[in-house]
Amino acid sequence: MLRVERLSKEFQNGRGRSKTTVKAVDNLCFQCQPGEIYGLLGPNGAGKTTTLRCLSTLIKPTSGNVFIDQFNVLEHGQIFRSRIGFLTSDMKLDGYFTPDYMMNWFGRLNKMEAGRIEQQKEKLFNDLQMTDFVNKKIDQLSTGMKQKTAVAISLIHDPEVIIFDEPTNGLDIVTSKAVTDFLVSRAESGKIVIISTHNMTIAEKLCHRFGILVDGELKEEGTLNEIIEGSTRDNLEDVFFSYILPGGSHV
Amino acid sequence: MFKDSLIILRKELRRMFTDRRLLFMLVVLPLVMLPLMYSFMGKANKARMVEINSYSSRIAICSGEGGEEVKGWFLESLFTLNAHIETTGINELDSLKQRVIDKDLELLVVMPENMDEHVRDNSVFDLSIFYNSTGDYSMFAFDQVDIAFAAVAEAIIRKRIIESGMPEDVLTAFTINQQLSADETADLAEEGSAMGKLIGVMMPFFIVIYLFANSMKVGLDSVAGEKERGTLAMLLVNQVSRLSIVLGKMISVMVAAIVGAVSSAIGLRIASRYLIGMSRDSGASISDYTMGSMAILQFAIVVVPLAILISSLVLLVSTFARNVKEGQGMIMPVYIAVMVMGVTTMQTGDIPPEWMRLAPIFNSLVVLKDIFMQNAVWGNIVFSLATSLAVASVLVFITLRMFNDERVLFRI
Numbered sequence: 268m269l270r271v272e273r274l275s276k277e278f279q280n281g282r283g284r285s286k287t288t289v290k291a292v293d294n295l296c297f298q299c300q301p302g303e304i305y306g307l308l309g310p311n312g313a314g315k316t317t318t319l320r321c322l323s324t325l326i327k328p329t330s331g332n333v334f335i336d337q338f339n340v341l342e343h344g345q346i347f348r349s350r351i352g353f354l355t356s357d358m359k360l361d362g363y364f365t366p367d368y369m370m371n372w373f374g375r376l377n378k379m380e381a382g383r384i385e386q387q388k389e390k391l392f393n394d395l396q397m398t399d400f401v402n403k404k405i406d407q408l409s410t411g412m413k414q415k416t417a418v419a420i421s422l423i424h425d426p427e428v429i430i431f432d433e434p435t436n437g438l439d440i441v442t443s444k445a446v447t448d449f450l451v452s453r454a455e456s457g458k459i460v461i462i463s464t465h466n467m468t469i470a471e472k473l474c475h476r477f478g479i480l481v482d483g484e485l486k487e488e489g490t491l492n493e494i495i496e497g498s499t500r501d502n503l504e505d506v507f508f509s510y511i512l513p514g515g516s517h518v
Numbered sequence: 519m520f521k522d523s524l525i526i527l528r529k530e531l532r533r534m535f536t537d538r539r540l541l542f543m544l545v546v547l548p549l550v551m552l553p554l555m556y557s558f559m560g561k562a563n564k565a566r567m568v569e570i571n572s573y574s575s576r577i578a579i580c581s582g583e584g585g586e587e588v589k590g591w592f593l594e595s596l597f598t599l600n601a602h603i604e605t606t607g608i609n610e611l612d613s614l615k616q617r618v619i620d621k622d623l624e625l626l627v628v629m630p631e632n633m634d635e636h637v638r639d640n641s642v643f644d645l646s647i648f649y650n651s652t653g654d655y656s657m658f659a660f661d662q663v664d665i666a667f668a669a670v671a672e673a674i675i676r677k678r679i680i681e682s683g684m685p686e687d688v689l690t691a692f693t694i695n696q697q698l699s700a701d702e703t704a705d706l707a708e709e710g711s712a713m714g715k716l717i718g719v720m721m722p723f724f725i726v727i728y729l730f731a732n733s734m735k736v737g738l739d740s741v742a743g744e745k746e747r748g749t750l751a752m753l754l755v756n757q758v759s760r761l762s763i764v765l766g767k768m769i770s771v772m773v774a775a776i777v778g779a780v781s782s783a784i785g786l787r788i789a790s791r792y793l794i795g796m797s798r799d800s801g802a803s804i805s806d807y808t809m810g811s812m813a814i815l816q817f818a819i820v821v822v823p824l825a826i827l828i829s830s831l832v833l834l835v836s837t838f839a840r841n842v843k844e845g846q847g848m849i850m851p852v853y854i855a856v857m858v859m860g861v862t863t864m865q866t867g868d869i870p871p872e873w874m875r876l877a878p879i880f881n882s883l884v885v886l887k888d889i890f891m892q893n894a895v896w897g898n899i900v901f902s903l904a905t906s907l908a909v910a911s912v913l914v915f916i917t918l919r920m921f922n923d924e925r926v927l928f929r930i
């Protein structure tokens with residue numbers, strides 16, 4: 268189980284007199300069970316990336332903590348890293364190498380044995396329908412193929428927790444569906460999946476639980492039913508907009 | 519841990535040595551740049567010399583009355599020149615001057631009245647030779663006429679001396695280098711050291727340029743580029759320690775730097791043939807300059823730490839910058855400073871000022887010069903090695919600190 272406890276992150280901008288503090292994430296609490304897909308929803312600048320970076324040990328929370336089972340991110344960074352697979356938004360892999368080469372390379376960095384790397388490669392290449400292009404240079408691949416490659420690489424070590432920052436951003440609907448189907452299959456096999464997105468349609472179909480993040484604060488949290496029951500709106504998108512559009516009931 | 523560095527290094531090296539474009543920039547360019555440049559310059563120079571020598575200069579001689587005999591001597595002295603000579607009276611002086619201005623004439627020689635009488639009376643007379651320094655051939659013609667007329671002057675003096683009854687010997691006070699035996703040469707430079715000097719003066723400059731250029735080509739992309747593309751985060755969420763990442767990347771940048779230094783050294787060695795062809799006063803002992811194994815060892819002892827220093831400098835900037843472009847902007851001033859250092863060492867004489875021996879980078883360049891000129895001192899070599907490594911370790915330390923600082927890695 269992954270648990271986020273009162274997570275806050277502040278950034279200091281500028282220095283001296285013009286120093287300002289940005290509260291990117293403010294007192295965030297949510298949790299996610301194995302088999303669940305959690306959707307962190309929010310407009311640009313809401314704090315999604317910051318939250319996911321905290322979960323994946325890239326940055327340190329200003330306060331609060333994150334747990335995977337009994338391990339917490341502040342003390343057990345190394346264990347966290349071995350258990351999570353993280354995908355940055357808008358990642359561009361070095362185009363010079365092939366997906367196959369990159370998989371081997373990341374596998375070795377994850378201290379995997381050659382046999383296990385082969386096993387994982389075969390599984391991921393099949394599941395993501397990549398077999399046709401794994402030996403082409405990444406430069407020569409389409410945006411969709413590149414994203415599939417990035418997804419595969421981030422999961423080479425078969426992590427229990429999958430953390431993807433806007434994984435369908437900029438993809439056509441076919442690849443987008445391939446990626447979301449893949450995430451569903453991962454969840455079904457007992458992984459914890461956390462994604463961020465600002466695409467409500469995809470989120471509504473894909474995720475089991477949601478957190479609506481605006482200005483670093485979690486405005487709503489729960490399953491689709493829980494969120495809609497507690498509000499006057501009848502779909503997720505309207506609830507979302509009620510928090511961010513001028514004239515929305517929560518603005 | 520070092521295994522991880524090795525995994526990272528291997529990928530970077532594979533990239534470097536299999537990507538043809540990169541390989542061209544890192545290895546081929548420094549190798550062929552100088553030979554191409556100098557062979558081109560040499561050819562152009564030669565062509566120019568041929569052109570000048572085949573050019574027929576237009577010279578006008580305008581003389582006053584009463585100097586027919588002496589004028590004859592002057593004209594005779596110009597016989598061997600490839601020149602077109604016209605002679606006129608003094609009344610045309612102004613129009614002739616205008617023709618020099620218009621570059622219609624290379625030279626105008628004005629001879630005074632009564633030259634014959636002056637020569638007979640042992641009195642001094644003055645010639646004016648007008649030229650145009652903006653003309654292509656005017657200065658060249660001036661030099662030639664100057665030499666030819668000096669011969670006339672000597673002939674006149676010789677005649678006077680003989681007429682005065684003095685022995686002809688008084689004309690020559692002494693000679694220089696006329697009595698060396700057949701197997702003796704005046705230039706006592708050691709075999710190959712004339713070439714060594716030439717190379718020694720130029721080499722440090724080009725070495726430091728390519729150390730830097732190659733470090734930049736590989737190093738800026740290595741961290742700043744990965745930040746920009748988002749792949750650095752992928753690397754950081756792996757099991758790899760940050761020290762391994764820094765080391766792996768650092769060594770790959772260093773390899774690129776050293777490859778550039780060695781290529782440019784070989785390139786300059788090849789180019790020096792053309793270079794020697796261009797400079798007049800170097801003798802024959804030049805064609806066989808070779809670096810002994812000791813010199814090569816010394817070269818390595820200086821260049822490798824210098825490469826470490828420069829690549830760690832580039833890597834530091836690369837780590838601090840948000841993207842490649844910002845990195846380039848930050849590194850440029852440093853690059854220019856290093857170029858200035860290179861030029862400075864090129865222009866200092868055989869004994870550099872003390873501070874140059876103390877300052878990092880500078881001292882390596884100065885020692886490199888010593889090595890090529892075959893007079894390096896081990897103390898200086900070791901000192902430059904020590905300073906390079908000391909500065910480099912400080913830079914690596916700072917880079918590591920930055921690698922552990924999210925404010926640097928995820929600066930926006």
Ligand SMILES: Nc1ncnc2c1ncn2[C@@H]1O[C@H](COP(=O)(O)OP(=O)(O)O)[C@@H](O)[C@H]1O
Pocket residue numbers: 278279280289290291309310311312313314315316317318928929930
């Ligand atoms: N490294 C940083 N330094 C300063 N401010 C930051 C940094 N990262 C994010 N922020 C700020 O935090 C807020 C949330 O950003 P982010 O987490 O990227 O939002 P999202 O991913 O939801 O678009 C923004 O106001 C952003 O400017």
Ligand SMILES: [Mg+2]
Pocket residue numbers: 315316317356432
């Ligand atoms: Mg984001």
